Amino acid sequence: MMMRGIQAAAQLEETGASQSGPVLRRLMGYLQPFWKELLVVLGLVLLGAFTQAAGPYLIGRAIDGAIAKSDRAGLNRTMVLLLVVYLAGWVASRFQLILMGTIGQRTLARLRIDIFATLQRLSLRFFDQQPAGDLMSRLVNDTDVLNQLLSQGLAQVLGSLFGLVGIVIAMLALEPRLALTSFVVIPVMLVATRVFSNMSRRAFRDTREAIGDVSAELQEEIAGVKVAQAFNRTGVNQVRFAQRNAANRDANVRATMVTSAFPPVIDVLSTAATAIVAGYGGYLAIHNLVTVGVVVAFLTYVQQFFRPIQQLSTFYTTAQASLAAAERIFDLVDTAPDIIDPVDAQLLPPVEGRVVFDHVSFNYGRRAAANIPSSTTASSASTLVLDDISLDAQPGQTIAIVGPTGAGKTTLVNLIGRFYDVVDGAVRIDGWDVRDVTRASLRSQMGIVLQDSFLFAGTIIENIRYGRLDATDAEVEAAARAANAHDFIMRMPHTYKTRLGEGGRTLSQGQRQLLGIARAILANPRILILDEATSSVDTRTELLIQSALRTLLKSRTSFVIAHRLSTIRAADQVLVLRAGRIVERGTHQELLTRGGMYAELYRRQFRDEEPFELVRTA
């Protein structure tokens, strides 16, 4: 048990909160609604501590006052009292556990809701800067650390603290000389615990690194096993893995050396205290300076007071880690949403779908200059990602946007749904500035199909219905048919009720895309944003997707980040974007005749297609 404590503490992160005070106060704020229950908990903890101290005292009194004097009635009285004390202790610890645990869990549940609500308020700007994986693992770890503190740690430490105080008082009251002599062991024990926890922390850091290496190697070699077999490399890999595996084993054996030494040392110290009581107490008893009962009571006390000392000395580490976790969580909760509905925001009435960009400029650096991932823009925070963009899309038109990676294509379409706010100029829909209407009413009239359709864990029907929650089964099916997804869905084991794994991994990319299109068709938005996929799918699926897209684009205002020639050809306007500016615009045909950059791109493409032309005529 003791070993556990020190190991657990050693495996925690070593960072503390930068400002413990405010974090602690804030954490207390979460506990405040439970102040009545907390008072009861405090009472129960005190009662528990009292019964812990009273037990050995009563036993001592029974031995001295009753047994030694052959007082049967006295023994009965003391024993009934002891029974009451034990029962009280049982009730106290039981209800203390329930109350404190419940308070802890309720607090944690509230914290989780706060975190989630915060995440929902934040704009894409925030998520661009935080890789989902990192954010996820941090949130999971941090709430877990806090869970440990709130549900057990706090009550346990209070119990230890008061229990220790109770025992110390009882010992001092019973026999100060014997008490003070036995306390000699305490500082030694504190130092030993400190030293060992530092040593084991170092040792465990090594083991964490070693097992990390093993895992990395495993991951790579299992994922690449086919290549290894193809190249007859398995033998070499086995030797290499065995080396890392051995390094891990040796690091662990070294750590074990430390952790195995700790319990015996503590054990020896606690026995030393027993020996002091037996020897010195016995000496006092022989000279009638104390009674046998006192010595017996002391023997119990010294055995009881080492556990709380252990717990208190490792609690410091736990508390530090918890505060650091809480601080990170509060930092997140405090992140001010950069896009909020104005107080007088209107509901956007059903729109025709005219989209106007009026001299729009945008950069990612407007808010506190955090790191912008290079995938979004290669420019520094101060340069504009979009520079003076003006466009006018009439209801029902298809606007194709082409340009190199980093030209600002994605940013441009993201401004329509107000996923970011413009820095200059305005985006208007049917004359409404997108900043003057509620985001919900704006986005409910928009549909979006991403390169890789994100699917939720759940059934196929649930995933399509995400487009419109109140759609009937028949409507979902109609949308799936329109998206050319119905056929493959019917071939799935449970057709529409087939459960998709995490992220829809069980489907091919093409199938995921068809579901994404079905979702958008079901939503039936006036304005559609489409980011065509770049990765190739097989010919059959490609044709399905193209025909589904034609259905989807029909009679809505559509903005397409285009990768397909067929889409570009069919567009009403083609915008060629470069470094945040529109460098050319017009229809495919107009741009070709103009003989500018687009035309050149198109010609260069024909050079590559030449052999295929030969094939066709052959």
Add this chain to the structure above:
Amino acid sequence: MKVLLRALAYIQPYKFLTLGALLSLILVSVANLASPQVLRIVIDRGIHGKDSSILVWATLAFVAVAAIRGVFNFTQGYWSEKGAQHVAYDIRNVLFDKLQNLSFSYHDQAQTGQLMTRLTNDVDQLRNFISNGLLQMVSMLVLLIGSLVALFSMDWHLALVVFVTIPSMTAVIIRFIRVVRPMFRQVQARLGALNGVLQENLVGVRVVQAFAREPYEAARYTQMNEELLEANINTIQGQAASFPTIFMIANLGTLAVIWFGGYQVIGGSLSVGQLVAFNSYLALLTMPIMMIGMIVGQLSRAIVSAERLFEILDTQREIADRPDAITLPPVGGRITFADVSFRYAGSERPVLDHVSFSAEPGQTVAIMGQTGSGKSTIINLIPRFYDVTGGGVLIDGHDVRAVTVESLREQIGIVLQDTTLFSGTIRDNIAYGRPDASFKDVEAVGQAAQAHDFIAGFPDGYETIVGERGVTLSGGQKQRIAIARALLRDPHILILDDSTSSVDAETEYQIQQALNILRRGRTAFVIAQRISTVRSADLILLLDDGKLVAQGTHDTLLRESELYGKIIDSQFEGERVAEPEQVVDNVLA
């Protein structure tokens, strides 16, 4: 249980360590059992007998017992963990070796993440049981029996009174194992579900925001949060009903000892020292019972883990050398498929259905067909990644099953669709198939694969680290390194699963050049994605749903096969529409 015995066989090489740990543990237990006797002597003979020399001896005895216990406690913990770490090491190695050698059909099914869990978590569970649970079980028994013997030999009346506490504590523990432990699992499951929703909302934030589904997601999250809270509170109540109760029963045992024992002391049949010693034994008795819960948990987890580990070890290795397998002599490169059929284990549908063809040394064979028509299967059968279910694959007249796998694959160069690179330097990756290759050779194939220029562009050149901790390469760059890797082996037979990955036109051209060089003078099998490859092939195999529907040269097939014409047409369509953006990127960038 059988499974555990099998796992315990891995302790065999470390039996002395384990025996040492076991012996230490027994000595510790004996020392524990001796302490109350020392106490008895202190009280009865020392204090009551007013004999201070006894006190001195007893105190020294305490310290001596503690020291012995300390030493053996250490050796017990250290040796058992050391042994267990070695066992874990051995098991991990055996598992890794097994996984490295299991054939493709196994790895097609297995998920990397799950295999990882088995090699890390499951091995740890087993290790934990071996180092902790196993020995604790022994120590539990020693303490339990030892305390009972001591109690009954001191005063059997009193012992009987105390004995009642054992079944009642055990009952509470059993209830805990049966009722409360499943609650922990429920908490874990609900927490997992809740975090699943959180994860989806982080990864899919764009979709959630775009469809304005925040209220829906919040409702979902809140409901699952409530469910988790409920499960947590249930668990807390279950816990609260267990441990405080066990402590109380133990306390009632103490009460009984003092009360009835007190009467016996008054009656003169028991001494105060014996009473105190009796009480100490009671504490020793409680300890093992408290541990039952922990050990049962460890035991059941270890069994589950061991089962999962042995499942891997017991998997039949499908592709193995026959006892009479010969070393494949250097081949010319004539490859014959003689009436080959193939279907995956457990599947009714043949992936290849009576396929026969022959490729002469130096020929380029292009394989065409829709997704799922069996193209990849053909190329996977040549290096014997799978075994045919009918017919035979012959290389220079040798059936691939009659030669050793190593000698067979040695002569085949493969560029797989999945151009996995391993963490390490570029040079390591090119020399993957021939770790002893000289730098000159590596550089030469780098050049031949059109990779030299971009490699030389890195500050560290061929020593540039790639993979998770290094430079990220583009798809086209990875592909060229994979080509160099295959080229370094200078194989007589070359296999290219050259599927389209999105690379720009310029890179594609370079890759094409590299492939043309690579093909020269070797028998090459190419899964054709590009018309130019098909046209220059000596033999085109056209597959449809596992059947070889046509074979011949481009010109013959254009004349003779309607399907071929169609496919050429549709692929031309597909390729053309997929390209403009990439060209745009390439020119503007």
